[in-house]
Amino acid sequence: MSATNEKVSYVELITNGLLKENPIFRLALSLCPAIAVTNNLKNGVFMGLAVVVVQVMVNLTISAMRSFISPRIRLPIFMLVISGWVTVVNLVMDAAVPDVYKDVGLYIQLIVAFASILARAEMFASKNPVVPSAFDGIGQGIGFFFALVVISAFREVIGKGSIWGMDIFGTKPLLILILPAGGFFAVGILMAAFNWFYEKFGAKSGAH
Amino acid sequence: MDFGKLFELVVSASLVNNYVFTMFLGLCIFFGVSKKMETAMGMSVTFTAVMMISAALSWMVFKFIMVPLNIEFLMIIVFIGIVAGLVQGSDTIMRKVSPDLYYKLGIYLALISTNCIILAVPLSNVGNKYGFVESIAYALGSGIGFSLALIIMASIREKLELANVPRYFRGLPMAFVVTGLIALAFTGFSGLITL
Numbered sequence: 001m002s003a004t005n006e007k008v009s010y011v012e013l014i015t016n017g018l019l020k021e022n023p024i025f026r027l028a029l030s031l032c033p034a035i036a037v038t039n040n041l042k043n044g045v046f047m048g049l050a051v052v053v054v055q056v057m058v059n060l061t062i063s064a065m066r067s068f069i070s071p072r073i074r075l076p077i078f079m080l081v082i083s084g085w086v087t088v089v090n091l092v093m094d095a096a097v098p099d100v101y102k103d104v105g106l107y108i109q110l111i112v113a114f115a116s117i118l119a120r121a122e123m124f125a126s127k128n129p130v131v132p133s134a135f136d137g138i139g140q141g142i143g144f145f146f147a148l149v150v151i152s153a154f155r156e157v158i159g160k161g162s163i164w165g166m167d168i169f170g171t172k173p174l175l176i177l178i179l180p181a182g183g184f185f186a187v188g189i190l191m192a193a194f195n196w197f198y199e200k201f202g203a204k205s206g207a208h
Numbered sequence: 209m210d211f212g213k214l215f216e217l218v219v220s221a222s223l224v225n226n227y228v229f230t231m232f233l234g235l236c237i238f239f240g241v242s243k244k245m246e247t248a249m250g251m252s253v254t255f256t257a258v259m260m261i262s263a264a265l266s267w268m269v270f271k272f273i274m275v276p277l278n279i280e281f282l283m284i285i286v287f288i289g290i291v292a293g294l295v296q297g298s299d300t301i302m303r304k305v306s307p308d309l310y311y312k313l314g315i316y317l318a319l320i321s322t323n324c325i326i327l328a329v330p331l332s333n334v335g336n337k338y339g340f341v342e343s344i345a346y347a348l349g350s351g352i353g354f355s356l357a358l359i360i361m362a363s364i365r366e367k368l369e370l371a372n373v374p375r376y377f378r379g380l381p382m383a384f385v386v387t388g389l390i391a392l393a394f395t396g397f398s399g400l401i402t403l
Contacts, residue, residue: 031235063398188384
């Protein structure tokens with residue numbers, strides 16, 4: 001994997017998470033919230049932000065502690081760091097945006113079980129210095145954020161005919177997309193579109 | 209404890225509030241292991257067992273340790289610790305006691321520790337203020353629901369191997385669309401039981 005290479009630029013670390021290793025569309029990790037909280041844009045944005053914060057803070061913490069962590073017990077320690085930061089984000093969201101928290105609360109708590117966060121901690125942060133780890137966290141987090149925003153915008157515009165709660169069409173074109181089942185359709189369709197897009201333009205954006 | 213109420217709880221957790229189709233949890237594992245019937249069956253059994261034991265354990269820890277000490281806000285950390293410990297423990301015990309079973313189910317056990325459903329069950333038990341027996345019934349129902357989802361999906365995906373799917377939809381995107389269709393069918397269960 002190119003990310004373990006010493007010479008990767010920060011830009012590449014970020015675009016990597018956005019396109020080549022997009023956690024949702026390419027790696028199909030952390031799918032649960034991608035469907036559960038994306039029936040409107042606002043929830044998607046806040047969920048995405050929570051994940052960015054947790055990913056960056058976890059990467060920073062683990063990278064800073066990497067020489068003290070014994071490899072044999074690294075996984076429990078990673079889990080401890082992750083759940084600590086998730087608890088922080090969880091309590092902050094509950095206090096700051098209670099109306100969003102009502103919808104996404106359970107899924108915020110379940111960020112603990114995100115395979116992608118643990119995977120980045122294991123594959124990148126535990127082997128690299130603090131600054132690149134932070135950028136890797138931002139890249140991965142933004143990839144997730146981007147995917148959530150695309151999915152939730154798609155679902156809200158087509159399902160409810162509105163964006164961020166504001167009506168744009170005055171009608172509800174395809175109500176099914178905001179129903180639970182519609183989430184699966186939306187992700188399936190967007191994933192296929194992403195595959196197509198990646199195959200067409202992927203080579204170009206990888207040339208940074 | 210009213211037996212009918214418990215039965216309702218099991219049915220509601222497995223069909224009406226199915227974890228995969230109406231609450232979208234455990235999707236990584238759901239899409240990961242539903243390619244073959246055999247793995248889907250192994251996963252279902254392991255999953256339901258771990259879920260019930262961890263629900264029982266975390267109920268006891270929450271009630272007898274965390275509430276008296278006023279540390280309910282640490283429940284995420286404590287519950288994930290319980291699940292990880294349980295998985296590690298049963299891994300070791302199974303390897304010693306029945307290597308045969310370990311050979312069959314060991315790989316699923318390792319996957320379980322990072323699964324959101326296992327963690328969601330104790331969290332919702334606390335959220336809904338279930339008692340001990342109710343917690344276990346809820347875990348059983350969730351386990352049945354997840355097994356049902358896995359088995360339905362595995363049998364469809366085995367057939368899908370032979371179908372001619374448009375190029376960019378091959379693999380996961382198609383699996384998502386199929387799941388959407390099943391989820392649509394499952395919305396038919398909503399309103400079956402109101403607790």
